[in-house]
Amino acid sequence: MKKNVYNGLYLVIAILLVLPFVLPNSFYLDLAVRMAINAVIVLGLNLLIGFAGQISLGHAGFLGIGAYASAVLPTHFGWHPLLAMGAGAVATGILAALVARPIFKLKGNYLAMATLGLGIIISIALRNEAQWTGGPDGMPVPAMGLFGFELSNDKQWYWVVAILLSVSVWASLNLIDSPFGRALRALHGSEVASQVVGVDVVRYKVAIFVLSAVFASLMGSVTAHYVGFVSPNFADFFHSIELVTMVVIGGMASVYGSLVGAVLLTALPQALATFEGWETVVFGAILMLSMIFLPKGLVPTLAAKFGKGE
Amino acid sequence: MSLLAVKDLSIHFGGVKAVQNVSFNIDAGIVYSVIGPNGAGKTTLFNLITGVYKPTTGEIKLDGEAIHGKSPNELAVRGVARTFQNLQICMNMSAIENVMVGAHLRLDRNLVKAALRFPGLKKRDRELRDEAAQLMDFVGLAQYVDTRADAMSYGALKRLEIARALAMKPRLIFLDEPAAGLNPKETIEVDHLVRKIADSGVTVVLVEHDMKMVMNLSDRILVLDYGKKLAEGTGEEIRKNPDVIAAYLGAHA
Numbered sequence: 174m175k176k177n178v179y180n181g182l183y184l185v186i187a188i189l190l191v192l193p194f195v196l197p198n199s200f201y202l203d204l205a206v207r208m209a210i211n212a213v214i215v216l217g218l219n220l221l222i223g224f225a226g227q228i229s230l231g232h233a234g235f236l237g238i239g240a241y242a243s244a245v246l247p248t249h250f251g252w253h254p255l256l257a258m259g260a261g262a263v264a265t266g267i268l269a270a271l272v273a274r275p276i277f278k279l280k281g282n283y284l285a286m287a288t289l290g291l292g293i294i295i296s297i298a299l300r301n302e303a304q305w306t307g308g309p310d311g312m313p314v315p316a317m318g319l320f321g322f323e324l325s326n327d328k329q330w331y332w333v334v335a336i337l338l339s340v341s342v343w344a345s346l347n348l349i350d351s352p353f354g355r356a357l358r359a360l361h362g363s364e365v366a367s368q369v370v371g372v373d374v375v376r377y378k379v380a381i382f383v384l385s386a387v388f389a390s391l392m393g394s395v396t397a398h399y400v401g402f403v404s405p406n407f408a409d410f411f412h413s414i415e416l417v418t419m420v421v422i423g424g425m426a427s428v429y430g431s432l433v434g435a436v437l438l439t440a441l442p443q444a445l446a447t448f449e450g451w452e453t454v455v456f457g458a459i460l461m462l463s464m465i466f467l468p469k470g471l472v473p474t475l476a477a478k479f480g481k482g483e
Numbered sequence: 484m485s486l487l488a489v490k491d492l493s494i495h496f497g498g499v500k501a502v503q504n505v506s507f508n509i510d511a512g513i514v515y516s517v518i519g520p521n522g523a524g525k526t527t528l529f530n531l532i533t534g535v536y537k538p539t540t541g542e543i544k545l546d547g548e549a550i551h552g553k554s555p556n557e558l559a560v561r562g563v564a565r566t567f568q569n570l571q572i573c574m575n576m577s578a579i580e581n582v583m584v585g586a587h588l589r590l591d592r593n594l595v596k597a598a599l600r601f602p603g604l605k606k607r608d609r610e611l612r613d614e615a616a617q618l619m620d621f622v623g624l625a626q627y628v629d630t631r632a633d634a635m636s637y638g639a640l641k642r643l644e645i646a647r648a649l650a651m652k653p654r655l656i657f658l659d660e661p662a663a664g665l666n667p668k669e670t671i672e673v674d675h676l677v678r679k680i681a682d683s684g685v686t687v688v689l690v691e692h693d694m695k696m697v698m699n700l701s702d703r704i705l706v707l708d709y710g711k712k713l714a715e716g717t718g719e720e721i722r723k724n725p726d727v728i729a730a731y732l733g734a735h736a
Contacts, residue, residue, distance in 0.1 A: 344598040351597030351604060352590035355576070359584040362573025366644075369533060370651055371559030371588040380594060426575065 212435035217388030223425035226361030231292025237408025239393030265390035311404030424470025492541035519707035564653035585650025
């Protein structure tokens with residue numbers, strides 16, 4: 174790890190500071206908020222996929238749990254939104270740990286299959302439990318209040334999300350270049366080598382899976398409060414794939430790649446809106462082309478080309 | 484009491500009896516070599532002792548404690564280190580990070596402290612980096628400190644594995660063909676390196692095909708053939724053993 178990896182963080186913070194003053198209107202501010210939310214989720218997911226080498230195809234499910242915890246608990250039970258958010262995160266963490274533990278005891282990458290199933294189950298449950306969740310129509314989410322101060326307009330949300338993103342980037346960079354992070358990368362590089370130096374592989378895989386699931390859940394809650402509405406699409410399988418795509422396009426095992434991936438793929442549907450009905454096809458084509466020409470993802474490929482490499 | 488005691492160790496893969504009723508003891512502080520023709524079960528024996536495989540029958544004791552059936556990471560806690568015949572280097576990391584991973588158990592692995600960049604953790608990491616650089620120097624890789632692992636030559640990676648194993652500060656180190664695929668000059672360097680490791684007080688168990696190196700380094704030698712113990716003794720005893728000569732050169736030699 175080079176000493177200058179934190180320079181990127183300063184750049185990110187600088188961009189986040191300047192952005193609201195240069196964006197022409199609220200449409201772009203909204204886009205920026207959603208980009209930042211996705212970036213945090215993708216950062217967590219990249220720790221799992223890029224650094225630890227484990228694939229989750231059900232992260233939207235965890236996002237859905239967080240989002241619905243923030244919708245259902247305050248609406249039906251009168252919980253404080255922050256408490257609901259915490260409860261969603263804890264529930265997600267427990268669920269993720271329960272699923273991951275037996276899976277990681279198996280040799281081979283079965284996590285993708287298990288999370289695929291789990292994500293679909295969560296999404297179906299949200300659709301079917303209409304008396305709590307509003308079913309396929311979704312439900313409104315009460316506003317998030319912080320210490321008597323209500324988060325209402327996009328500007329306020331922007332700053333909250335910008336801080337969350339900056340902290341997440343900082344924490345991810347710290348984590349990667351630590352004993353914990355090295356163990357994670359080592360078990361990706363060679364599982365048996367990491368075991369013989371004492372890494373408890375199952376424990377580390379479970380830990381990072383739970384961490385990334387909790388990230389997704391928390392950001393699901395944030396999204397729910399920000400948008401003011403939740404629908405089962407939050408937990409949709411396609412959304413999971415979208416998140417994985419952000420990781421892959423931006424660059425696996427690259428913190429800044431996660432940001433680039435999230436920004437690009439959040440903006441892409443807007444840019445493709447002119448293709449009316451063909452967005453998904455164009456989306457797929459872009460994915461395929463980037464896999465063929467940039468198999469390592471955007472940021473690592475460009476870093477190797479223009480810098481001394483990462 | 485010997486450091487490692489192996490008794491009646493066997494493992495079967497389906498019908499294949501890869502290791503059969505092998506017993507031996509290794510005293511602390513020696514260089515102990517395991518030799519035998521290809522397929523004799525040497526690497527399987529290593530995998531059994533280091534927890535990669537679980538034995539079908541038999542027992543393994545480290546310092547009197549039964550360790551068979553324990554996982555590799557549990558053995559690492561007990562000071563057992565190893566290298567691999569087919570390289571197991573983390574190519575997604577830099578050379579020095581590979582060595583630093585070796586010190587895993589000696590570090591604070593707390594996730595939260597790591598994410599929040601606790602100063603103590605950072606300080607320890609900087610010390611560790613210096614320590615790892617010294618180890619790389621010790622194995623003759625000083626010039627590769629800032630290199631990515633995937634940019635290094637085969638011979639260098641072999642030694643990088645040894646540096647990683649040494650970063651554990653092991654009591655017992657298993658070296659699986661450290662000189663395989665190396666040129667004569669590199670082989671001599673590895674020969675010297677193994678001697679240096681043994682002199683530093685680590686018990687060395689060596690699998691190697693280079694007989695000159697084995698005879699030169701070993702205090703005792705175990706000969707395996709078709710998964711069975713053929714002979715055990717000092718280099719001189721092994722060299723004269725008629726069974727060993729027959730196994731290596733053919734029955735009529």
